Amino acid sequence: MKKIVVVLTALLFVGGLVGVALAADTLADVKKKGVLVAGVKDSTPGFGYIDEKTREIVGYDVDFCKAIAKRLGVKLELRPVTSATRMPQLIAGNIDIAAATMTITPERAQQIDFSYTYFFTGQKFITVKGAVKKLSDLEGKKIGTAKGSTSEQNAKKALPTATVLSFDDYPQALLALQQGKVAAVTTDESILANLLSKAPDKEKYEIPAEIRISDEPYGLGMRKGDKNFVDFVDATLLEMEKSGEAKKIFDEWFGPKGKSGIVLQRTFKITAGK
Amino acid sequence: MFNYKFDWAIVTSGKYFEWIISGLGITLELSLVSIALSFILGLIIAVMRMSNVRPIRWFAHGYLEFFRNTPLLVQLFFWYFGSYKILPKVINDWLNTMSFEFAAAVIGLTIYTSAFIAEDIRSGVRSIPKEQMEAARSSGFSYIRSMLYIILPQAVRITIPPLINQFLNLAKNSSLAMTIGVAELTYQARQVESYTFKGFEAFTAATLIYLALSLVITGLVTLYSKKVLNPIGAR
Numbered sequence: 001m002k003k004i005v006v007v008l009t010a011l012l013f014v015g016g017l018v019g020v021a022l023a024a025d026t027l028a029d030v031k032k033k034g035v036l037v038a039g040v041k042d043s044t045p046g047f048g049y050i051d052e053k054t055r056e057i058v059g060y061d062v063d064f065c066k067a068i069a070k071r072l073g074v075k076l077e078l079r080p081v082t083s084a085t086r087m088p089q090l091i092a093g094n095i096d097i098a099a100a101t102m103t104i105t106p107e108r109a110q111q112i113d114f115s116y117t118y119f120f121t122g123q124k125f126i127t128v129k130g131a132v133k134k135l136s137d138l139e140g141k142k143i144g145t146a147k148g149s150t151s152e153q154n155a156k157k158a159l160p161t162a163t164v165l166s167f168d169d170y171p172q173a174l175l176a177l178q179q180g181k182v183a184a185v186t187t188d189e190s191i192l193a194n195l196l197s198k199a200p201d202k203e204k205y206e207i208p209a210e211i212r213i214s215d216e217p218y219g220l221g222m223r224k225g226d227k228n229f230v231d232f233v234d235a236t237l238l239e240m241e242k243s244g245e246a247k248k249i250f251d252e253w254f255g256p257k258g259k260s261g262i263v264l265q266r267t268f269k270i271t272a273g274k
Numbered sequence: 275m276f277n278y279k280f281d282w283a284i285v286t287s288g289k290y291f292e293w294i295i296s297g298l299g300i301t302l303e304l305s306l307v308s309i310a311l312s313f314i315l316g317l318i319i320a321v322m323r324m325s326n327v328r329p330i331r332w333f334a335h336g337y338l339e340f341f342r343n344t345p346l347l348v349q350l351f352f353w354y355f356g357s358y359k360i361l362p363k364v365i366n367d368w369l370n371t372m373s374f375e376f377a378a379a380v381i382g383l384t385i386y387t388s389a390f391i392a393e394d395i396r397s398g399v400r401s402i403p404k405e406q407m408e409a410a411r412s413s414g415f416s417y418i419r420s421m422l423y424i425i426l427p428q429a430v431r432i433t434i435p436p437l438i439n440q441f442l443n444l445a446k447n448s449s450l451a452m453t454i455g456v457a458e459l460t461y462q463a464r465q466v467e468s469y470t471f472k473g474f475e476a477f478t479a480a481t482l483i484y485l486a487l488s489l490v491i492t493g494l495v496t497l498y499s500k501k502v503l504n505p506i507g508a509r
Contacts, residue, residue: 144455165455
């Protein structure tokens, strides 16, 4: 019995440690350390991906981190995160800021703080060309997406009778579509556009323009209650919009001659407000 | 210091509790079906491995080495995605209308585990004095019948402890099925995490359930071997 108590106590202790996060002032800490640790995606083209030539992580998200680090006068350290790991990493203090294509949601906002929206997109579908005319055509079908994202929840809400299959990552979901295992792949338009641009048989598929099931404002994630840092980042974003730097970054990655090959319209402006 | 608020109610009641339970249901179904099939397949492969007919023996040997020595995750991807290239279109289309995710997981787990089970059974058989086989054959039993009625019943009894290991491994390996979209226990725990960000609670619940499941499997097999097998064996 004694042993069991000891083991349980140890387990609780370890459990407690997992939950520990330093409720400190990140802005001051980062300046003291001289380095800003940013969590970014490393396999989401356009936003955060590994450049084939330089072997470095580059992208829209990365450039925003660079701009923030520059204004802080510190070095930038990039750490790869995934949709499933970005929040735990942030809360545990392994990263200072998460710039990882993260949609601002009320549920997430209970756990972390978000900056103003720095990118805006919506959730759409890739389907076989001509197969889907309206959203209800997908009712009762299998829909593929990736784990740990908001895409899955939106799809379940919009299509209650559809079966949503969550794969480990988007390329697998696309493979399932190519093999006829799912009727559509769903997630944010920017991710879909990129996924499709790389498919060898892309002419067989389309992203129906009229079918959109959500608004996806992306925010930079920071630890809850870290007010100084959040204020600093928000001010930086507004400044970048005003100076045209934000638009320049957008065009660099998603413009007609953008580096990512994904062409998107900039239908938003960074403003005060989530 | 501890600004993480534990919220165990999330996994003990309500919607998320139902998700976890439905995940447990799929895990149970997946594990039990695969345990039964992999045991049968393992027996067959073990007998083939010990056959006197060379091509059969070689085939079994190749099967064992191949499936024991490649990662299960790769095998699951092979059955789910790779089979598309081999099978004719009609069959693919038919499979896609079914719950092929579950079927591919059962196939992958069964074949992978059967290779280990076959080796365990073979070592069990080798521990039976070979005179028993000779006696059986000279009494007019065919090879298959001697195996079935004389050797295997004894060998399986000896093999029970390592078999429990394999069954436990299988039950836990079933969590890999989430990579091909089977909504089993780990998948659901991760779902709960991504909806609530209460990963600690969700995965603790899943861990305890796996622990309970493993203990139940161990208990059942032990009980079976004590109550059903040993009395007949009269050892």
